[in-house]
Amino acid sequence: MAYKIKSAECTVCGACEAECPNIAISFKKGTYIIDPTKCSECEGQFDSPQCASVCPADCCVPA
Amino acid sequence: MGNVISLDSILGLGELKAPAESTPVAASGCSSSSCGSSDGPADMDPAVWEKVKNHPCYSEEAHHYFARMHVAVAPACNIQCNYCNRKYDCSNESRPGVVSEKLTPDQAIRKILAVAQEIPQLSVIGIAGPGDSLAAGARNTFATFEHLQKKAPDLKLCLSTNGLALPENVERIAQYNIDHVTITINMVDPEIGRHIYPWIFYKHKRWTGLDAAKILHEQQMLGLEMLTARGILVKINSVMIPGVNDTHLLDVNKAVKARGAFLHNIMPLISDPAHGTHFGLTGQRGPTAQELKVVQDACEGGAKLMRHCRQCRADAVGLLGEDRGEEFTTDKIEAMGEIGYDEEARRTYRDHVEAERAGRHASKEAAKAEVQETVGAEAAPILIAVATKGGERINEHFGHAKEFQIYEVGPSGAKFVGHRRVDQYCEGGSGDADTLDGVLAAINDCAAVLVAKIGGCPSKSLEAAGIEPVDRFAFEYIEESALAYFKDHAERLGRGAVQSRAGQDAVIRTGALTARRA
Numbered sequence: 001m002a003y004k005i006k007s008a009e010c011t012v013c014g015a016c017e018a019e020c021p022n023i024a025i026s027f028k029k030g031t032y033i034i035d036p037t038k039c040s041e042c043e044g045q046f047d048s049p050q051c052a053s054v055c056p057a058d059c060c061v062p063a
Numbered sequence: 064m065g066n067v068i069s070l071d072s073i074l075g076l077g078e079l080k081a082p083a084e085s086t087p088v089a090a091s092g093c094s095s096s097s098c099g100s101s102d103g104p105a106d107m108d109p110a111v112w113e114k115v116k117n118h119p120c121y122s123e124e125a126h127h128y129f130a131r132m133h134v135a136v137a138p139a140c141n142i143q144c145n146y147c148n149r150k151y152d153c154s155n156e157s158r159p160g161v162v163s164e165k166l167t168p169d170q171a172i173r174k175i176l177a178v179a180q181e182i183p184q185l186s187v188i189g190i191a192g193p194g195d196s197l198a199a200g201a202r203n204t205f206a207t208f209e210h211l212q213k214k215a216p217d218l219k220l221c222l223s224t225n226g227l228a229l230p231e232n233v234e235r236i237a238q239y240n241i242d243h244v245t246i247t248i249n250m251v252d253p254e255i256g257r258h259i260y261p262w263i264f265y266k267h268k269r270w271t272g273l274d275a276a277k278i279l280h281e282q283q284m285l286g287l288e289m290l291t292a293r294g295i296l297v298k299i300n301s302v303m304i305p306g307v308n309d310t311h312l313l314d315v316n317k318a319v320k321a322r323g324a325f326l327h328n329i330m331p332l333i334s335d336p337a338h339g340t341h342f343g344l345t346g347q348r349g350p351t352a353q354e355l356k357v358v359q360d361a362c363e364g365g366a367k368l369m370r371h372c373r374q375c376r377a378d379a380v381g382l383l384g385e386d387r388g389e390e391f392t393t394d395k396i397e398a399m400g401e402i403g404y405d406e407e408a409r410r411t412y413r414d415h416v417e418a419e420r421a422g423r424h425a426s427k428e429a430a431k432a433e434v435q436e437t438v439g440a441e442a443a444p445i446l447i448a449v450a451t452k453g454g455e456r457i458n459e460h461f462g463h464a465k466e467f468q469i470y471e472v473g474p475s476g477a478k479f480v481g482h483r484r485v486d487q488y489c490e491g492g493s494g495d496a497d498t499l500d501g502v503l504a505a506i507n508d509c510a511a512v513l514v515a516k517i518g519g520c521p522s523k524s525l526e527a528a529g530i531e532p533v534d535r536f537a538f539e540y541i542e543e544s545a546l547a548y549f550k551d552h553a554e555r556l557g558r559g560a561v562q563s564r565a566g567q568d569a570v571i572r573t574g575a576l577t578a579r580r581a
Contacts, residue, residue: 015139018199
């Protein structure tokens with residue numbers, strides 16, 4: 001289970017990267033991506049996936 | 064680079080027109096108790112004046128002389144506002160939250176040094192987003208300031224924030240000698256706040272509705288108190304949203320004054336469906352010029368009001384009212400090679416401004432005394448529009464103006480009360496009738512427009528609309544000329560030669576500052 005970033009809607013603000021507890025989000029080739037092997041959907045860590053909660057464009061969604 | 068205000072033009076005029084050096088004025092520039100009625104030392108702690116006198120956003124007087132630069136290193140935000148749409152990015156638009164290029168801290172430092180070399184008026188570096196300067200752990204914001212402090216110690220640092228993450232960052236703000244902080248506070252009642260903020264992200268959770276507004280309000284008040292307790296100057300920005308928080312802004316003014324805010328800046332809502340903001344899409348309108356002025360005037364006597372805000376972009380460069388950002392794109396800066404640090408030109412310019420200020424207080428007082436003597440102290444004030452490109456002088460051609468500065472002038476002096484942005488009337492030598500209508504609407508509440516020069520055609524249109532075009536004060540100081548005009552106007556009003564324009568309103572236009580001069 002992992003989240004992904006819809007790059008067409010992403011504003012590249014980086015808010016998600018700062019919030020991710022698993023360091024699963026990185027900036028590659030002009031956009032942010034989520035490493036599915038590191039993403040835990042924040043289960044057991046927070047009430048909701050942090051990237052989706054902070055994203056101003058609502059573009060962090062289940063993969 | 065035809066739109067550049069050159070240092071030479073400002074310095075040159077200063078030398079030509081500055082009062083004779085023999086004028087016996089105290090070195091402080093303040094020899095009478097009423098001097099500096101709007102910003103000067105008379106109504107301000109000298110230590111505070113020292114902090115703000117060269118800061119264009121904190122001193123109305125300084126904004127005629129000094130330039131600011133915003134570096135867009137903070138794209139992330141931690142709240143959503145109904146007047147903001149973070150997806151929109153256009154270089155032809157001027158409003159907070161918008162930039163053309165996001166910068167890393169290293170790129171920002173390089174850009175700052177390049178601009179500092181080119182623009183000696185530069186005195187302030189701010190981080191205003193385009194998101195929130197303290198969101199995402201404020202990493203880029205503090206990394207930029209930490210380096211800048213070492214590389215260019217003569218530049219002042221400031222930041223602006225929505226306040227949500229302020230309390231946890233106050234220590235670091237003090238540590239990096241950031242002595243100016245702006246907090247955007249649109250309400251002190253969460254019931255009103257819920258109509259402005261759909262959500263916030265706080266303590267690992269997205270909050271909505273009343274809870275969101277309540278947390279934001281508490282964090283803002285706490286952060287404000289913590290900053291003022293440390294002697295950091297705090298300016299409050301409020302967006303005036305008719306029908307949502309317009310009259311409530313009087314309560315905001317009282318609340319922030321009680322907590323030690325230095326300045327309160329009430330700005331009109333920028334709302335256009337094309338921006339894709341919630342307010343833009345739902346038809347929420349911004350205030351008219353007079354609606355804004357009524358609320359600002361009602362707040363007088365509380366926290367000191369700022370009226371010269373241009374609501375500039377998070378990557379703006381230059382004097383307020385201009386944006387030279389296009390000259391300093393990342394590509395152009397990378398092509399510049401080695402960029403050094405030399406504060407000599409900036410120091411020369413600052414010394415020049417100090418000298419010019421010293422003479423001005425006396426000449427303003429003399430002009431005011433003459434008005435009181437001839438017109439009397441009871442005459443009603445009038446509004447006038449001024450075409451200027453800086454240096455507190457009437458030094459812009461009517462057709463080249465991209466904004467008009469508005470002064471309220473009467474027996475108690477000439478006071479800057481705002482600016483009106485317009486489309487440049489004259490493009491490549493000929494005027495455009497539609498544009499002229501826009502200018503007329505923007506200054507419709509003014510009795511006159513003071514310009515360096517004006518053509519015959521626009522003169523006739525202005526006269527027909529009841530606004531007098533005046534070019535006899537070309538290149539003179541604004542306030543002294545405004546008072547001289549008022550004296551003449553009052554005399555003509557007395558014998559029925561002109562009509563009063565009291566009761567007229569004007570349109571606030573919130574478009575781009577980046578239009579190029581032909």
